[in-house]
Amino acid sequence: MIDVKTKITSFFIFNSSFGPKEGEELKRVLFFHxxxxxxxxRKNQVGLCEAVVKFMSTFSSEPCEALQTQTKRYIFYQPEKGYWMVLVVTIPYATKATSAIGETRGEVLNPSIMSDLLVSAYKMFKLFMGSFKDIPMENIYSTCEEFFNPYIMSKNLTNDISDLIQGVSYLPLDKNCFFKVICLIxxxxxxxxxxxxxxxVYNDQLIWNGLATNDMLTLYQYLVQTLLPKQVEKEIQGGAVAAAQRHGRFISPPDGIRTSDDLKKLVKVYLRCEDDTESKQYYLIIYRTLSATMCFTIDVNTTLEIETFRSLDAFIGPHLSTIxxxxxxQCALHALQTAQMLGTDQKFVYFNRLNLAYKSSASLSKLVPSxxxxxxxxxxxxxxxxDRKSLGNYGEVIIKTPDEYWITGKTSNEREFYVIIQEKNANLKEIADEVKRICEAQMKGIFFYPM
Amino acid sequence: MASTSKDNGQAGPSSQNNTPDDLEPGACPESVLNPSDYFEEFASEISSSIQERNTSLKTKSSTISEIQSEISDVNNEITSTKSSDDLQSKDENMSASASSGNLSEQNGEESDNEKDDYLQSPELVNKEKHVFILSSAGKPIYSRYGNEDKLAGLCGVIQALVSVVEDQNQDILRSIVTKDCKAVFLVKGPLILVAVSKSNESETQLVWQLTYAFNQIVSVLTLTQLNRIFEQRRNYDLRRLLSGAERLIDNLLIFMEKDPAFLLGAVRCLPLPEKARENITNAITTTCHKIRDLVFAILIAGNQLITLVRMKKYTLHPSDIHLLFNLVRSSESFKTAESWTPICLPKFDATGFLHGHVSYIAEDCQACLLLLTVQRDAFFPLSQAKHTIAEKLRRSNCLVAINDALTRNVELPTTNPLKHIGIPEIRHFMYKCKSTAQLFTSDPISLDRLQDYRIRHKEGGDIGEKKIEKLSDIDYVRNYRKFCSQIHCTSSPAKLIFRSNSDNTVLAWVTNGFELYVTFDALMEKDQAIKAVDRLLRWIKREEQRIFIMNAPTF
Known part of the structure; x- marks a missing residue:
């Protein structure tokens, strides 16, 4: 949740063209938290941001990204022309003096996590509400309130590597098993x-996707961070898995689909499916059995029949629970194998920008905060x-910190691999060898150069 | 250099903790330069609150009056009135010309509308780095490119931004960034300094550069005078007092972009045989030890220090020496005649002037001698001393040694260090000895190359996508900027960085004693890099007497 603890002072959205005349400045503020x-x-804050944006535009054609003052950092994001989202965070200007005073860095969120937060907030908004520019001016204030208030309250912010490198965790399956999933679909x-x-999706891991990569990440984050945790909580509270749940049910809309009235509650989303050239509006239907979750879309122009949903439920339930x-x-087997391979003081993260595949050592998952x-x-x-440029298409960087952490980063085309080792008396060569070993063990068949 | 045994051979970047003491090339117990941590000092100069900032610039005590009071028992009369005298004479100039200041003020307002157009004009657009200096009332003082008169509108905007953040939020504006551009703001005393840069320098590095630019102004006016001018007339047009200093700032900005000395907060020394440097130092001390008011005698050549003899207890800060380098290099007039000039060294004493006798040592030698004193009418005794020193240097063949070093005689091991060291994988390196704040790089400056860079810079300072075929030294230094900033980062510093990509391999390594940056061939093996660095350190150790000043002579 965005609050004092995470040092977020405010979050607001403005568009200068909404109240061009003097005295109408408040109209420019679409949302303020x-x-x-x-x-x-509010006017003052937005006024300062407008001035800063304008000032930088005289020097750079790129949009403004951040404003740093002695005590705060303003992070800017312009998702659509003229629409600015600004996050204000208490991050003191880093000098030796301030860090000596004992401003514990642990409480301060990493700036790049902050700017990613704005990007994902917008994408989520776009998924459910569409683009800012498509929303009529008289509705935009209420639409923003309606969406961002609960979003801010629900968003869990941590200084976590998975917030820094946002990816999708894929579930590795053997051929037969994967084939079964495809056949069902x-x-x-x-x-x-x-x-x-x-x-x-199985648990929080993706098996199959039919969206363009950008939308996939947003939908995946919605499932894994918002919808499924709530669902799992419900299931746990419900005690033993009820018979109905074994055979699956619709979890979006939240109360399931039983009568034709429920059809009116279907959630609408803006998505780009694989064959689409641009985002279109769809109904989003989500079905879940055991730990497996399937998402479907239906074109909004389709006439919906409750019979279809009942028959789908009957058809999909048994199939899905078998799969x-x-x-x-398979998962149980796989988890056992990987757990044995890695020491606990070594942490790694793998990320592929092309398909957003993300994999990290078990000790890095959010479940183990210690x-x-x-x-x-x-x-x-x-x-x-x-800073992708500095490593180029393939490269490697090893950095040692004063408290004996060795951080290794490797890139190879669109793939990235990071290893963190804490080791007092190691040398460069030993660290490089250790990284190579971890890479080979964990990322079998994925090639990094230089080796 | 006692033990070069096998086990030390592993010492490279492998295990900082057991770096043998003998592998700290250039270290010596007493330093001519003030080795206090350059980076920490810069950080502490940046005040962290508005209140602190308002007081910080005024509380320093005057080193000069301290020196003066020490010697005042002899010549009491002159010194007591000295510094205030000076300020008054400049003040008179100021008030005489102040009336015309009003005119340009009005012009500034009118051109407000043209502001945006002017910023898009070829003079200003597409520059890699802009630097603007204005008064806290928003009056333009200096612009690196274009005509600052036409930038009154922009300066108004900058002043407004700074004051809005201060007044509304009780905060200090630090920086604004876009993907390709950084704007860094520094408010110091009555001035606002802004850098707008598309270079790869970090925010902190830009703040240093602005601080240097501020110090350059202080060096011309003294802080006391600067503050007083704006206390008396907030709207004062400072340019009338700074005529001539624009060129100094211009050159300083180029100098800072190019010379790693600024990145590392260190001073380059002209590599000389130990004996030659000793003779030079002796020539100065024997000639000058009787001149009581002499604070520093400094011999420099081509932005490199040859020797520095000082009054006991006082040392010079690297940044003051950089300003002296810049002054000498920017002033052609020193070449033609002996000069007598007031110089304020902001780190040494920002409140008053030292008086400098500045002259080139001989027609046939490009070394420049600066004799800095607190005595305002010591020209003739110092001129006398200079001639004696020059004569002694010529007799002891020191001028030849200096010329050999400057023209990079091929027989000297330091002329082409990489060839002499014989590790072909090393393309470039720079080394800073922390305890003496001295620097050595694989590309000792030669005069013609300095000139070359300035000519190249004349053409613009524009951003251009040029295909680089062979990296020049300046390109290597540019490349190190990111490493330096990460090593000195306040929040997440690094002790060692090894980065290898398809272009090159760079190793940056900092220990208690030194900082080392090396560029190797692409895809260098780690163990080879470790070995190469070890050999490199040993070479520097072997040549340390030649490439560093290893003692701290006094009068």
């Missing part, structure tokens, strides 16, 4: 031509991750 800030203070789309399967059990057996990465180390990884 926190709510209790006075209109005058094909069979379904043939039997129910209005339905398109856009993703198949889910098979996958679960071994979280130190903010200094995270900030070094953030630098490597954001």
């Amino acid at each position: 926190p709510n209790h800030i006075s209109p005058d203070a 094909d069979l379904l789309e043939v039997t129910y031509p209005d339905f398109k399967c856009i993703s198949f 889910a059990s098979t996958i679960s057996e 071994t979280a990465i130190k903010p200094e180390v995270l900030s070094i990884i953030a630098d490597i991750h954001t």
Whole structure:
């Protein structure tokens, strides 16, 4: 949640063209959090940001990204022309003096996590509400309130590497098992031509996707960070898995689909499916059995029949639960194998920009906060991750910090691999060899050069 | 250099903790330069609150009056009135010309509308780095490119931004960034300094450069005078006092972009045989030890220090020496005649002037001697001393040694260090000895190349995508900027960085004693790099007497 603890002072959205005349400045503010800030203070904040944006435009054709003052950092994001999202965070200007005073860095979020937060907030907004420019001016204030208030309250912000490098965790499956999943999807789309399967997720890992990569990440994040955790909580509270759940149910809309009234509650989203050239509006239907979740889209212009949904439920339920059990057996086996390979003081992250595949050592998952990465180390990884140019198409960087952390980053075309080792008396060569060993063990068949 | 045994051979970047003491080339117990941590000092100069900033510029005590009071028992009369005298004479100039200041003020307002157009004019557009200096009232003082008169509108905007952040938010504006551009703001005393840069320099590095630019102004006016001018007339047009200093700032900005001395906060020394340097130092000390008010005697050549003899207790800060380098290099007039000039060294004492006798040592030698004193009418005794020194240097063949070093005689091992060291994989390196704040790089400056860079820079300072076939030294230095900033980063510093990509391999390594940056061939093996660095350090150690000043002579 965005609050004092994470040092976010405010979050606002403005568009200067909405109140061009003097006296109408407040109209430019589409959304402002926190709510209790006075209109005058809002005007001042937005006014400063407008001036900063204008000032930089005289020197650079690129949009403004950040404003740093002694105590705060303003992070800017312009998702659509004229629309600016600004996040204001308490991050003191880094000097030796301030760091000596004992401003514990651990409490300060990494700036690049902050700017990613704005990007994902916008993408989520776009997924459910569409583009800013397509929303009529009289509705835009209420639409922003409606979306961003709950979004801000629900968003969980941590200094975590998975917030820094946002990717999708894919589930590795053997050929047969994967084939079963594909067969189910094909069979379904043939039997129910209005339905398109856009993703198949097991636990929080993706198996199949039918969206353009950008939308895939947003939908995946919605599933894994928002929808599924709530669902899992419900299931746990419900005690033993009820018979109905074994056979699956619709989890979006939240109350399931039983009567034709429920059809009116279907969630609409703006998505780009693989064959689409641009985003279109669809109904989003999500179905879940055991730990397997499937997402479908239906064109909004289709006439919906409750019968279709009932028959789909009957068809998909048994199939999906069989597949889910098979996958679960495989997962257990796989987890056992990888756990044995890695020492606990070594952490790695793999990321592929092309398909957003993300893999990290078990000790880095959010479930084990005790071994979280130190903010200094995270900030070094953030630098490597954001500064792609310095490593080029293939390259390697090894950095040693004063407290004996060795951070290695490798890139090879669109792939990245990071290893964190804490080792007192190692030398460059030993670290490089260790990284090579981890790379070979964990990323079998993925080639990094130089070796 | 006692033990070069096998086990030390592993010492490279492998294990900082057991770096043998003998592998700290250039270290010596007493330093001519003030080796206090350059980077920390810069950080502490940047005040962290508005209140602090308002007081920080005024509380320093005057080193010069301290020296003066020490010697005042002899010549009491002259010194007591000295520094205030000076300020008054400049003040008179100021008020005489102040009336015309009003005119340009009005012009500034009118051109506001043309501002955007002017910023897009060929003079200003597409520059890699702009530097603007204005008064806190928003009056333009200096612009690196274009005509600052036409930039009154822009300066108004900058002043407004700075004051809005201060007044509304009780905060200090530091920087604004876009993907390809950084604007860095520094408010110091009555001035606002802004750099707008598309270079790869970090924010901190840009702040240093602005601080240097501020110091350059202080060096011309003294801080006392600068503050007083704006206390008296907030709207004062400082340009009338700075005529001539624009060129100094211009040159300083180029100098800072090119010379790693600024990146590392260190001073380059002219490599000389130990004996020659000793003779030069002796010539100066024997000649000058009787001149009581002499604070520093400095011999420099081609932005490199040959020797520095000082009054006991006082040392010079590297950044003051950089300003002296810049002054000498920017002033052609020193070449033709002996000069007598007031110089304020901001780190040494920002409140008053030292008086400098500046002259080139001989027609046939490009070394420049600066004799800095607190005595305002010591020209003739110092001129006398200079001639004696020059004569002694010629007799002891020191001028030849200096010329050999300057013209990079091929027989000297330091002329082409890489060839002499014989590690073909090393393309470039730079080394800083921390305890003496001295620097050595694989490309000792030669005069013709300096000239070359300035000519190239004349053509613009424009951003251009040129295909680089062979990297020049300046390109290597540019490349190191990111490494330097990461090594000195306040929040997440690094002790060692090894980066290898398809262009090259760079190793940056900092220990308690030194900083080392090496560029190798692309895809260098780590163990080979370790070995090469070890050999490199040993070579520097072997040549340390030649490439560094290893003692701290006094009068």
